Amino acid sequence: MLLERALKGEELAIARLLTKIEYVDPEGLKALEYLAERSGSAHVVGITGIPGAGKSTIIGALIDEYVRRHHKVGVVMIDPSSPFTKGSFMGNRIRMQDRSMLSNVFIRSLASRGHLGGVSAEALMLIEALDGLGYDRIIVETVGAGQTDTEVVSSVHTIAVLTVPGTGDEIQALKAGIMEIGDFYVINKADKPEAEASYISTKFVIDSAEINFRDGWKPIVTKTVATKGEGIKELVDMFEEHKSFLESNGIFRRRIVDRRVKMVELIVRRNIDQVLQKTIDENKKEILMMPLLKSVEKIRDDVIAKISK
Known part of the structure; x- marks a missing residue:
């Protein structure tokens, strides 16, 4: 298993595991959850x-x-x-x-x-x-x-x-x-x-x-x-x-908590940005035909609906 090999210090395994984590691969996120406990x-x-x-x-x-x-x-x-x-x-x-x-x-x-x-x-x-x-x-x-x-x-x-x-x-x-x-x-x-x-x-x-x-x-x-x-x-x-x-x-531990909170915040923001961009791409033609405020309201409601699913 990749995680086990990485924990043993195998450099190639560590590199591959970090790549999976960096690109938010399911195996990488599961490994990150385990590593966060350590x-x-x-x-x-x-x-x-x-x-x-x-x-x-x-x-x-x-x-x-x-x-x-x-x-x-x-x-x-x-x-x-x-x-x-x-x-x-x-x-x-x-x-x-x-x-x-x-x-x-x-x-x-x-x-x-x-x-x-x-x-x-x-x-x-x-x-x-x-x-x-x-x-x-x-x-x-x-x-x-x-x-x-x-x-x-x-x-x-x-x-x-x-x-x-x-x-x-x-x-x-x-x-x-x-x-x-x-x-x-x-x-x-x-x-x-x-x-x-x-x-x-x-x-x-x-x-x-x-x-x-x-x-x-x-x-x-x-x-x-x-x-x-x-x-x-x-x-x-x-x-x-x-x-x-x-x-x-007691600040050392608090910094770790701050880091994890920031990490979660940035991941969530990135996911929202991806949904927003996809929604805008899907509605480009409609946006051109609508008044500005109505366009904003439509995109906002569509994004909220997609995130809520």
Whole structure:
């Protein structure tokens, strides 16, 4: 059985099982239900930030450090998707082939499928599945579309927002949205001359912010040079400190509940969208012949009738 083989750690079986889950295959959903009963112990870390900040590079370095600490690491890398096929534009997994060959590491790349919040229903299902399969550290890389990535908050325990010196991120730091969701703000490529100025600017914004930080945790600003592995050990130490903070305050478990609620919400929304699109396609000619409000009422009533069946 596919699920049994996946639980034994067979990589090919895990890949096939995750595909069935991602495409909402009945066997996949049944397996997900079983895995959800086993999940709830993985520390899920979200990596977000602007394109070019070095997210893939820093994730590779984090994998190496977690493996050194004998953790089983799962990675979900969410790429921008085609508006036509919903397929992935960038195979991030290809860039990390050397890490995917490591034992106790499984990397899955999938498309955002047009979901602007940075995390899709499919991504949440894969996080839940990897947790149930025994991966105790799960890293999620979001699309990296800037302030639209804020929905990752409801999906992970710890969020690291990457910024890069010399790209105007010290101005970005003054904006709302993504600069209010992070537990850590990582100045990557800190060997650049502008790094210290970016560090000081970002730290000033955090220290002087008049907002309620999530969970009462004051964000930490740190520097890394991911290509050289500098600052990575310290960053993982900080992640572990944050994990302990969440566990001691009962927030760790609450985040898992939030993730599952969001997953169910997104799946239901997707099903409703599919029914809505089908109903519109079936009624295109009638819509053209009807007044606007009457068209809206007809489509709404038809969708409700179909969902109620």
